[in-house]
Amino acid sequence: MKVCVIGTGASGLCAIKHSINYGLEVTAYEQANEIGGTWVYTDDIGKDKYGLDVHSSMYQGLHTNLPKELMHYPEFPFPEQENSYLSAEEVLKYYQSYADSFNLRNYIKFEHHVVRVRPLLNDTWEVIVRDLKRNTFETVNYDAILVCNGHYNTPFIPDYEGRDVFKGKQIHSHDYRCSDPYKDESVLIIGNGPSGRDALLDIQHVAANVTWSHHWKSGSLINNLRNNVTQKPDVLKLSKDGAIFIDGSYQQFSVILYCTGYRYTFPFLSVDCGLMVNDNCVEPLYKHCININRPTLAIIGLPNFICPNQMFDIQARFCLTFISGRRKLPKKEEMLKDLENDKQIQFIERGFSKKKFHLLGVGYHEKYYDSLSEIADIDPIEPVISKMFEKSMSNLHQDFLNFRKEVFKVIDSKSFISTSKQ
Structure with missing residues (x-):
């Protein structure tokens, strides 16, 4: 066969x-x-x-x-x-x-x-x-x-109203390689998946300012970011130089990075x-x-x-x-x-x-x-395997800045231990 x-x-x-x-x-x-x-x-x-x-x-x-x-x-x-x-x-x-x-x-x-x-x-x-x-x-x-x-x-990119009139750069995370192109830019990052979080942590060090649009509700996830990071809810629509969010607020950007799956x-x-x-x-x-x-x-x-x-x-x-x-x-x-x-x-x-x-x-x-x-x-x-998955997901949701410090060790087919490195 x-x-x-x-x-x-x-x-x-x-x-x-x-x-x-x-x-x-x-x-x-x-x-x-x-x-x-x-x-x-x-x-x-x-x-x-x-x-x-x-x-x-x-x-x-x-x-x-x-x-x-x-x-x-x-x-x-x-x-x-x-x-x-x-x-x-x-x-x-x-x-x-x-x-x-x-x-x-x-x-x-x-x-x-x-x-x-x-x-x-x-x-x-x-x-x-x-x-x-x-x-x-x-x-x-x-x-x-x-x-x-x-x-x-x-890539999947949401079909926001105004996408065709925004005059800045629009990039999907599929084409994200490093933070260098975002130096001194005003960046909107849309999405809170792994690529969105990683891009945020990189870009915040080089961009003039970063706005992170997400619908993650847990407050513990979003503490301790740099002062140049602003957090917003979902995007409602785009304009020629920025975005209106579902809370009615508006901000301007030079680059939009879609981390949208x-x-x-x-x-x-x-x-x-x-x-x-x-x-x-x-x-x-x-x-x-x-x-x-x-x-x-x-x-x-x-x-x-x-x-x-x-x-x-x-x-x-x-x-x-x-x-x-x-x-x-x-x-x-x-x-x-x-x-x-x-x-x-x-x-x-x-x-x-x-x-x-x-x-x-x-x-x-x-x-x-x-x-x-x-x-x-x-x-x-x-x-x-599934027990460790549940634990690792819990760690990520509680503190996405530090969850990778956890170290896992399998004891047997049903049990494991984990400790956090300082």
Whole structure:
């Protein structure tokens, strides 16, 4: 059975490894010249030398917002060291070590861009691939597709009234690399996710002034910032030289940095693949990963606010258990019913909008892992992983200036200890 893996970032690497373990013939395509996906830093923004969108959203000085003790693949821990929160360079070295330990590079075609994936009448898949170095095209048939293209490469920018009249610079965090371009500028930063917080902490040292627009309510999160930082609620609309906020206040800016997240995009999937993206909700998927209409195509890595490598790994094993024929999927009607139950939880119980359908988080992601384990009869994620996630999220919300000082240590499969460095 031939399997195509698209992308060799964190999800793609474990998809390759487990495809091999399941005895499948696997080929992976990577448009860059190395593994690591968004963890590969580049100064480039916009288009690369082949005219493709630059994939990486990595910026200088990035450190993880989760401890290494819960970020590793099962049975492949990060190297021992004092710190729990690692630099991007250390994370990339980990992925390189993982790939080399299992000889995964032998299955990867680098500088190959997947142009199109479409289903054939015999339930196989036609994949058209561009060899970027030679600028040639090849058509290959596969029995299954594992989509691992990541979701931090297509920016989402809110469609504020007045966006088209603002005369200053407008930049998304996807193109943020360092604080140098913001020296002496008046900067509006929109968003309170990891990139928004990190950019704020960098830019406040060089900008004339910074306004941080967010809807984080906890006061403990926003103390001890520099005197040149002003905090505002959400933006209502933009003008030619500033913004009006929902509290009615107004300020002027020379630069707007949108740290407003990303859109799920799969430009290589043909319209007859049986999936659609509607307001960032990808459907119909069984358990956020298997295409209900065509179950030999799966997407690894959609859910967010999760334990990343642990989830990628169990998703890959879950999907391959059914793709390989080791177990049979539920009937289509049962999978659709399960999807409707998930929507009931996300939209009714949790009150989420459609664009947050794939958001899990504390209290939900651990249930999700357990369901994958039970349905496919595969090894579960150890309970200590989710417990550390809850603790690390609590630390971040209480003090985003200092949460990376915490050091975690796993005691056993169910327990851990953590201490704060001074």
